[in-house]
Amino acid sequence: MRGLFRWSGKWWPGVVPLVLFWAVAAWNNTASVEADLGGKSAAAVKDIVLDKTRISVDGRDVTFGADAFSEDGRHGALIAVESVPGVRLVNDESRLVPEAKPFVWSAQREVAKITLAGNAPLPSVRAKLMDVARDEVKGIEISDQMNLARGAPVHFEDAAVLLIGQISKLKDGKVAISDSGVTLSGMARELGGREAIAAALKNLPQGFSVSANDVRAPPYVFQANKDPVAVTLTLSGYVPDENVHAAILGSASRKFFSEKVVDNLKTSVGAPSGFVNAVIPALGVLSRLSTGTLVVSDREVKISGDALYEAAAAQIKAGLPKDFPRDFQVQADISVKPASAPVDATVCQQLFNDLLSKAKVRFLTGRATIDSDSAGLLDHLIETALRCPNANIEIAGHTDSDGEDAANQALSERRAQAVLDYFVKAGLPADRFTATGYGSSQPIASNDTDDGRAQNRRIEFLVR
Structure with missing residues (x-):
């Protein structure tokens, strides 16, 4: 017996390294298997539309979690993982993405920011709407506050893309979808923007309709x-x-x-x-x-x-x-305007001549009624008369040669008097002015042309 115990004592130290070697080998083999099964499980569901996919492996058992967008998608993902060679058991922690009732989505524009909010039916649609917003309105912040949810109406993506195109026409405002109803509000960026938005809404996908369009036009x-x-x-x-x-x-x-x-x-x-x-x-x-x-x-x-x-x-x-x-x-x-400095008679005459070289006092055709278009010129002529308060001024009326001489004479007198009356109404003393008609007796151009006759029909100011 004593010899046996001596032999056992010599054997035990040799067994310990073998046990450690076996444990390390087993652990390495398990880790390799788990990594392999995890990779194959992820590959098995990569073409299935899921969100927040989570895969963990313990030995040959797989825990699978994901947010699925349909029951068929969730069930298909489980079958795909269960079919991975080497998987013994699948622990199902998947769930359906919540359903939104009503399904709402919106795009709101502030001056330098656009916020997309509400729901999107798929990650790809969510990403596309962000890309469309960046393309439509370049250079401003685009904020993504969208959640993923089931329950989107048919053609939701097309409707949302069309509405993002309208947000670019707003200075500020909001476009929104609630199930198949569309609402808009805010201020158009430019005149015509409201009408352009209304025209675009006629292209909403089938099933969608405008519940309210409260877009306002900017001031005209x-x-x-x-x-x-x-x-x-x-x-x-x-x-x-x-x-x-x-x-x-x-x-x-x-x-x-x-x-x-x-x-x-x-x-x-x-x-x-x-x-x-x-x-x-x-x-x-x-x-x-x-x-x-x-x-x-x-x-x-x-x-x-x-x-x-x-x-x-x-x-x-x-x-x-x-x-x-x-x-x-x-x-x-x-x-x-502060009154201008007085001038002598010679300068006063030159000022009158300068004004009348740029424009003429106009009258209604064949009448002595002053055309309202001449109000600005008459006010400048009155300002000039105020600058020479001691001068006497003749207001001379002239006509072209068309018509009877007596009629032209009378018309020229009435027109000169109409101008004098305008001056008196402005506060100038009547005794400083005389109104004289010369008819067609003093032409300054040929009466054989329209242009010449137009030059001959005139009012002159003569400083005495």
Whole structure:
């Protein structure tokens, strides 16, 4: 017995390394098997649409977790994992993605940010909507706050893509889907944007309809700025069509006799009713100012600037209510330009000549009624008369040779008197002026041409 125990004591130390070697080998083999089964299981479900896939292996047992978008997809994924060679048991921790009732989605635009929120039916659709938003509105932040959910209506993806295209037309606002209903709100970026969105909505996929479209148009703005330093009249903003565009340019060229008209106008829909009937008289008011600005925003007219003399400011303010369409609101901030220094008779005559070389006092055809387009010129002539308070001035009327001499003589007298009356109404003393008609007796051009006859029909100022 003593010998046996001695032998056993010698054997035991040799067994320990063998056991350790066997344990390490077994562990390495198990780890290799688990890694192999994990990789094969992941490959088995890679073509199945899943979200948050989770696979872990313990020996030959696989725990499979994922969010599936249909019962068929979930069941198919389990079968695929169970069919992996070497898998003994599959512990199912998969679930269906929650169903959204109603299925809602939205895209909201702030000035420099677009947020996509609500639900998307698949990861691929979610990614596509983000890509579409980045392409449609470049250079601003796109925030993804979408969740994945089941229950999307048929053609949801097409409807959402179309609506993202409309968010680019908004300055701010929101487009949304609730099941098959579409709603829109906000402010269009440009005039015509609201109409463009409405036209695009006609292409919504079958089954979708517009529940509410509360997109507002931006104000319809027309602006005119008279700059006496640059001697320009700058027109900007919008007009409804080319006919109105031409009418406004023509009116501006007649009313503003010395300024260069700078045309920056664009055509766009959305003009309020009566637009041209408000803009043209507003330009007439601006033509009577030495410097000023006109802004027509929808049905609100704002005019500011300096009148050439005190009575002109009073006349302008008194005439505003009756000169504009009833549904337009008119605000006028009219001050008076400081009076210019007096001049002698010779300089006064030169000033009259300079003004009348740029434009003529116009009358209605065959009548002694002063055309409203001449209001700006007349105010400048009155300002000149105010600068030579001691001079006596003859207002001379002339006609062309068409018609009877007696009729032309009478017409020239009435026209000269109409101008004198305009001056007296402006506050100038009547005894400083005489109105004389010369008929067709003093032509300055040939009466054989239209242009010559037009030159002969004139009002002159003669400083005595």
